[in-house]
Amino acid sequence: MWTIQDEVNFFNYAINLSSIENLMVNIRGKYFAFQPKNDDAKVNTPQARNSFIGSTTEKWCKELFSQIARQNNLYAVNGVVCEEIGLTRQSAADLAFCSSPSTIQRPENIKLIFEIKMGIVNNYFYDDNADFVFCGDYTTHKGNPSLLRSDSMLKAIGKSINLRVDSSKAKKIPIIILGNSPITSSYVKKVDCLKQSGVIQKFISLYPNPTSNSFIRETPEKGFETYDSPNQIETFISNILNANMNYFSSMMSNEKLGRLISIASQEASDELRGQRFIEMLNV
DNA sequence: CTGATGGGGTTATCTTCTAT
C-alpha cells in the first residue's frame, strides 16, 4: 500500500533526473514539497514534477496489481490503447488488465480498466544531508492531493463517461479509479450514485492512513473505499472479474421499456433474458 | 505547430467563525 517511504523514494528517484528547483518550492531558502498552510510567502511553485509523479504512480500501481492480474491469468499493462472504445494513443488507459501483455488491445481482451489519480500527499522538506524529510500530512499544507480535488474527480468521471459513451464494445469492462487520498464529503453521494448506475465500479484509496485526523474512509454504498491490504484488493478484483457484468443506460418511455421487457421475457432462462434485453438496448 | 495529459497552484465565491 502507499506509504511515506514511497513518496521519499519518488523524490530520491526524481532528483537524479531533474533538479531540486523543478521538484520543490523554495521558501526563504528552504525547499518544500508544498507550501505549509500558514505560510504567506509569495512563491513560484514549479509544475515540472507533475509528469514525473504521474508516470511513477502508474508504474507503482502496475507493480501492486500485476500479481493479482497473473492470479487471474491476465496481464497488468500501462498505457493501453484501443481505438474501438476510445482509448487513443493520447488518451490511453493508465492501467488495464488484459489477456496479453501488449499495449495495443482489442476490446474483448481488456478485462478491467484503472484510471489513476495519485500524487504526493504529504509535505516534505529537503535537509542539509540531501534527504527528503516528512514534515506533515495533507492537512498541514496548501496542496490538495489526489481525489480531494474536485477537478480530479471530474476528470476521472469524465474519462469514464468517455469510455461508456464511445461504443458499446466496452460495456463488459469494469472501470476503477485509484487514488491515494480520501474524497471530500461533496462527492460521497456522487461516487455511490456512479457505482449504482454502473458508470464507475469503485473509487479506491490505496493509502490506508493518510492522516491522524478524521477522514472519509468509505461511503455508505461502498462507491469509495480505503483499502488496508493487498488481500482486500485481491478479493475485490477477483470478484469483479468473475461477475460478468454489463454496463447499460438509456432514456426511454415506460411503454418502450415494457415492450423490450416483454420481448426479453420470452427467453428460456434468466441468463438469456438478460442477454436479450441488453442486446435490444444497444441497437 | 496543435491538442491532450499529468498533477497541482490559484482564486472567486460562499460559509462559518469571532469579536464586537
Added chain:
DNA sequence: ATAGAAGATAACCCCATCAG
C-alpha cells in the same frame, strides 16, 4: 446582531511533456 476574518469549495489556469 453584525461586520469582517478565516476557512472551505469548486472550477479555473499553469506548464512540462508527448504524439501526431
